[in-house]
Amino acid sequence: xxxxxxxxYSPLTGEAWTWRDNDTNDFEDNEEINGYGLARYADEIEKAxxxxxxxxxxxxxxxxxxxxxxxxxxxxxxxxxxIRDGQLxxxxxxxxxxxxxxxxxxQLVSYLTGQYSDGWGEGFEQREIETEDGMLYVxxxxxxxxxxxxxxxxxxxxxxxxxxxxxKDPSLHRIRALQQVSETVGPxxxxxxxxxxxxxxxxxxxxxxxxxxxxxESAIVTTxxxxxxxxRVSGSALISNEAEVGGQARVRDHAVVSGGTVQEGxxxxxxxxxxxNQITGAVPLVEGHATVMGTVAGAVYLAADAFILPxxxxxxxxxxxxxxxxxxxRLYSIEQVKPPKTPER
Numbered sequence: 001x002x003x004x005x006x007x008x009y010s011p012l013t014g015e016a017w018t019w020r021d022n023d024t025n026d027f028e029d030n031e032e033i034n035g036y037g038l039a040r041y042a043d044e045i046e047k048a049x050x051x052x053x054x055x056x057x058x059x060x061x062x063x064x065x066x067x068x069x070x071x072x073x074x075x076x077x078x079x080x081x082x083i084r085d086g087q088l089x090x091x092x093x094x095x096x097x098x099x100x101x102x103x104x105x106x107q108l109v110s111y112l113t114g115q116y117s118d119g120w121g122e123g124f125e126q127r128e129i130e131t132e133d134g135m136l137y138v139x140x141x142x143x144x145x146x147x148x149x150x151x152x153x154x155x156x157x158x159x160x161x162x163x164x165x166x167x168k169d170p171s172l173h174r175i176r177a178l179q180q181v182s183e184t185v186g187p188x189x190x191x192x193x194x195x196x197x198x199x200x201x202x203x204x205x206x207x208x209x210x211x212x213x214x215x216x217e218s219a220i221v222t223t224x225x226x227x228x229x230x231x232r233v234s235g236s237a238l239i240s241n242e243a244e245v246g247g248q249a250r251v252r253d254h255a256v257v258s259g260g261t262v263q264e265g266x267x268x269x270x271x272x273x274x275x276x277n278q279i280t281g282a283v284p285l286v287e288g289h290a291t292v293m294g295t296v297a298g299a300v301y302l303a304a305d306a307f308i309l310p311x312x313x314x315x316x317x318x319x320x321x322x323x324x325x326x327x328x329x330r331l332y333s334i335e336q337v338k339p340p341k342t343p344e345r
Contacts, residue, residue, distance in 0.1 A: 003097055007093055007153050008093075008109070008148040009151070010147065010148050011035060012138060014037070014138045016030060016031045016032075016133065016135075016136050017031075017137075018031070018133050041088075041131050044129050044136070045081050048138075049079060053078065053080075056078065059078060060077040060112065061076055061077050063115070067107060070111075073097050074104075075096060090140045092112055093153070117141040120140075125139045159178055160175065160178055161174075162190070166193050166214070172214060174193055191209045192210055192212060193213070198218060207222050207223060207225050207226060207240075211229055213230060213233075214232045216233070217235055219234050219252075220239070221233065225242055225257075227239065230248050231248070235253040237254065239257050242259070243274070244262070249266045250268070252268075253271070254270065255292075258276070259275045260283035260296075262274065262286045264289075266288065266292070268292045269293060270293040271310065272295070273294075273295040274292065274297075277297050283298070283299075284299070284301070285301050289304065289305050291306070293309060293312075295314070296313075297315040298318075299318065299320065301323040302325075305325075
C-alpha cells in the first residue's frame with residue numbers, strides 16, 4: 001500500500017487588538033475578524049503555528065485513544081494554515097496508508113473537532129500573536145458553522161525534467177530534484193538523463209539517476225534503485241528494489257534487475273533477470289564484460305567475459321559466492337571475494 005495525503009480545511013476566526021499607544025503597549029478594543037481578514041497576517045500566524053507544533057511536525061494522532069483501525073491506518077495529522085481564494089483556513093494534513101471508509105473518516109473528523117475545541121486548539125487560541133498592528137488571537141474552532149472540507153492532496157513531485165539536453169541526444173534531458181531524495185540528493189540537485197517521467201519513479205522511494213547515467217524509451221528506475229556513472233538503461237527494462245547499475249553497464253530489452261549490482265562494461269539484455277535468492281536474500285554482482293541473457297540470483301559473481309545464455313538459470317542457494325569469470329566457475333567464501341565498487345554519486 002502507498003501512502004496518501006489528505007488536507008482537511010476548516011474555518012478560522014480571530015480577535016485583533018490594535019495598538020493605541022506603542023510606547024505604553026495600550027490596546028484599543030478588540031475586533032473580531034474572519035478568514036479574509038486573517039489572510040493579511042498569514043505569515044505571523046503560520047510562524048506561531050509552527051512554534052506551537054514543534055516546527056510544524058507535531059502529530060495530533062499521538063493523543064488519539066480511539067479505534068485500533070484508525071491507529072493502524074492514520075499515520076499523522078499535522079495542523080497548519082493555508083490561504084485559499086483569499087481566505088486563511090486551518091489546514092490539517094492527514095497521511096494515511098490507504099483511503100479510509102466513511103465510518104473511519106467520521107471518527108477522525110470527530111476527534112479532530114475535539115482537538116480544536118477542547119485540546120490543541122484551545123491552547124493555541126490563548127497564544128498572543130504579535131503583528132505590526134497589535135496583538136492577535138486565532139481560533140481553530142467556532143461554536144457555529146464549524147466543519148471540515150476534505151480534499152486529497154496531489155502527490156508532491158520528486159523531480160522535474162529540465163531544459164538541459166544531453167550533448168549527443170536532444171531527446172534526453174537532465175532531471176532536477178524538487179525534494180529531499182537521499183542524504184546526497186536534496187532540492188535543486190541535478191541528476192542524470194531521462195526521456196520522460198516514465199523513466200524514473202516520482203514516488204518518494206529513494207530511486208535516483210546520478211551523473212551521466214541515462215534511462216530512456218520505456219525503461220524505468222523505481223523503488224530505491226539507482227543508476228550511476230555512464231550506465232544506460234533502455235528498451236522496457238526495469239531496475240528496482242535498491243538495485244544498482246553503474247559504470248558503463250547496459251541494461252536493455254525486457255531485462256529486469258531487481259537486486260544486486262551491475263557495473264563496469266557488463267550487459268544485461270533480452271529477457272534476463274538479476275535478482276536476490278529467495279532463501280538467503282543474497283544478490284549478484286555482475287561486472288567486467290559479462291553478459292547476462294538468462295536468470296542470475298543469489299550470491300553469484302560474474303566477471304571477465306562470463307556469458308549466461310538465454311533460458312539458463314544460475315541461482316546460488318548458499319551463502320558462499322559462486323564466481324564465474326568466463327573460463328571457470330568456483331565457490332568462494334564471502335571473505336575471499338572483493339566487495340563491489342562504491343558507485344560514484
